[in-house]
Amino acid sequence: MSSIKRALRRPPHRRLAAVGIVAAGALLLSACGSDDDMNGMDQGSKSASPTASQEAGANPAPGAFNDADVIFAQGMIPHHQQAVEMAQLADGRASDAEVKTLAGAIEKAQDPEIKTMQSWLKAWDKPGAADESMPGMDHGSGGMDGMMSEKDMKDLTASKGTDFDKKFAQMMIEHHTGAITMAEGEQKNGSNATAKKLAGEIVKTQTAEVGQLNKILDRL
Structure with missing residues (x-):
């Protein structure tokens, strides 16, 4: 008797049992494969997500901060801007080569610092730079340490040549001296390590520039 005939003559309940065993085995293998695939997907997504979120939410001034840190940034931003x-203004007005070079160095150093401090305030969820609506921050009257008045700025803008060089040096010495005082206050009263580090850099850089400006005045 052929194998086909023997299979056909096999009792129905045995044929159903065999089919059931094969189907169950297939389902088991499928389930195992799916678990492995899903586990692999989960592991991949878990390893990628934290990195992406950490990079997106990186704090430019990590760690604790206090009111002194916030006031330092809010005040130093407009101070740097001036x-x-x-x-x-030195472009087209200054005549002394050293004044021109120093003016370029001041712009190059302080413009990025403005952006840095703005990023701190955003990360700290605090208002931006101090403005004329804030008590003691009237730019036009020179309310902050070393800030020039509106008249001072008009006088500097109207000057040219050696007259500009002298006024620029005199005003920038006063301006830097005010910034140094503000930065020293941050070093003493601030708590954020990043803010205190920048304050130290401002003290060091601007103290050196005050010395250079005094020498320029002596020879003009």
Whole structure:
């Protein structure tokens, strides 16, 4: 008797049992494969997600901060902005080569620092730079340490040649001295390590520039 005939003559319940065993085995293998695939997918997504979120939410000034840190950033931003404005006036007005070079260095150093401090305030969820609506921050009257008044800025803008060089040096010495005082206050009262580090850099850089400006005045 052929194998086909023997299979046909096999009792129905045995044929169903065999089919059931094969189907169960197939389902088991399929389930195992799916678990492995899903586990692999989970592991891949878990390893990628934290990195992406950490990079997107990187804090430019990590760690604790206090009111002194916030006030330092809010005050130093407009202070730097005015220094950059003064430095930009040197183009086409200054006649002394050293004044021109120093003005360029001031703009190059302080413009990125403005952006840095703005990023701190955003990360800290605090208001931006101090403005004329804030008590003691009237730019036009020189309310902050070393800030030039509106009249001072008009006088500097109207000057040229050696007259500009002298006024620029005199005003920038006063301006830098005010920034140094503000930065020293941050070093003493601030708590954020990143903010205190920048304050130290401002003290060091601007103290050196005050010395250079005094030498320029002596020879003009």
